[in-house]
Amino acid sequence: MLNTYRRMMDVAGAYKPQLQFTLLLSVIASVIQGIIFALFFPLLSALMNQPIEAQRVWTLLVLFGFLVIIEGLIRWKEQDFAWMTSTDVSHETRLRLGKQLRRMPLQELNRRSSGDLNVVMSGNVSEIVLWIGSLATLVIQTLVVPLIAVLVTLFIDWRLALALLVTFPLAVPVYRQMRTLVKGILRDVSDADVDTASRVVEYAQGLPVLRATKQVGAQSQRLQAALERQREVQSQGQRLVNLPLITMATLVEVGIIAVIGLGTIFILQGSLSIPALFALIVIAMRFTEPLAQLTGLASVFDLMEIGLERIEAVMNISPLAVQTPPAQLTHFDITFDHVSFRYADQTEWALRDVSFHAPERSLTALVGPSGSGKTTITRLISRFADVQEGSIRIGGVDVRQVEPTELMRSISVVFQDVYLFDDTILNNIRMAKPGATDIEVESAARAANCHEFITRLPNGYETRVGEIGGALSGGERQRISIARAILKDAPIVLLDEPTSALDTESEVAVQSAIDQLVANKTVVVIAHRLSTVVGADLILVLEDGHIVEQGTHAQLLTQQGRYTVMWKAQQQSQGWRIAA
Known part of the structure; x- marks a missing residue:
């Protein structure tokens, strides 16, 4: 948990003080909640005395109401982070990840699958960061309220307080086993999710090839294998998690029965009053309930831990140092x-x-x-x-x-395999020089021999090219990439034989565009x-x-x-x- 806390603070970044303040509020609210449960003992005692101590009862009820209102206000303020600040943290985390992707060595970037990066940028940030505040406060409430309950029980009857405490050591090995099982299986599930995400992207982008080779549907082996592995891992996880959950629920029931049984014995012996037993039953319920919750939260915490690890792994990649x-x-x-x-x-x-x-x-x-x-x-x-x-x-x-x-x-780079973004032709060319005017973009397009075919399109320069430029032919995509390089006007040009996969007519047009691009430049070409x-x-x-x-x-x-x-x-x- 300390490890998870450190990672949470790292992810919170500039919002770390707000998260720490939220956790402090949660502790205060949980202490107040524990005190509220502690007041059941004097309240029940006052109600069962003969005659009933009416003034004391009303005083306790007013105190009850006051503490409930105070706790509610603190809980409301506590949720500021969960409702509002966590969204800002998610936004900042994505910006930090985006900046890191721009800074990290391209060799490291190429080693990571698109599915992995997609899970980190969208899934891990959305599922983990958005819930950091809520989960942290829930865990604090789960731990602090029972602690206060035990302290109060010590003042009522130390023997029953020890009986409550016996339940906790019994729960520890179950909880540890739960964490061990869950962490391993959730890591497998996370890896399976990443693999499936990569295979889905691969399947969508490769559908033309898959159709040509009759590998669509059930015949798409790589995607089918990833989906089957994901199903098996998830099923295995459900089976492994159920046993510890049932065991913990049983321990909770045993703890409550033990307190009631001991309390009954003490009443028969005359060493405990009936109001005290009623109060202890309420406190015991509040003590044992969080133990069951904590076991259920183990999987949530491990899911958070795995997500934070993935975010941390990306953030820890050192950029190439500048000497x-x-x-x-x-x-x-x-x-x-x-x-x-x-x-x-x-x-x-x-x-x-x-x-x-x-x-x-x-x-x-x-x-x-x-x-x-x-x-x-x-x-x-x-x-x-x-x-x-x-x-x-x-x-x-x-x-x-x-x-x-x-x-x-x-440096300007023109690759054999052109990547265009799902945006307009105008914006795809302009990205080489964001401040370029429409006239400058058109001039670069004319130099790259693509102005004519652009103007023939239904929306001209405002035509969207589709994902990876799929709405255009290979020669058209290549000329747009050259127009982008011409607009950039870098003194060094790197070419990866951009005409090798083109038909004769497209090759002539592209070669003419290249001649415009490389004039008076230092050119390195793969031929x-x-x-x-x-x-x-x-x-x-x-x-x-x-x-x-x-x-x-x-x-x-x-x-x-x-x-x-x-x-x-x-x-x-x-x-x-x-x-x-």
């Missing part, structure tokens, strides 16, 4: 100096002792088979992660000395078609994470090495025809 002294980029040549890099949790090197220099305003092409390290080089230029050995410099400045926002301001980079200033041939050859097209052909073999193979393939 001192921080520096600004004024020149934009790129240098790899004996760079070696491997991805997290990988033993094989993705790059090994890679060195090259790409002059400012030059075109450098990366060629080689899949898995040779081409994409890794472009990722490291934008500081996807830090290298384990060597250094990467832009304009003579180590990228580790540049603030991430400053670095990304200097699959060697014919597109014949005019490159520098061609790097990669294989197994090493640069095996480098030079211009003409220089590499004279070497009669790996590049020559690739070039001849592609030239020969241009003459292939499909025969009957």
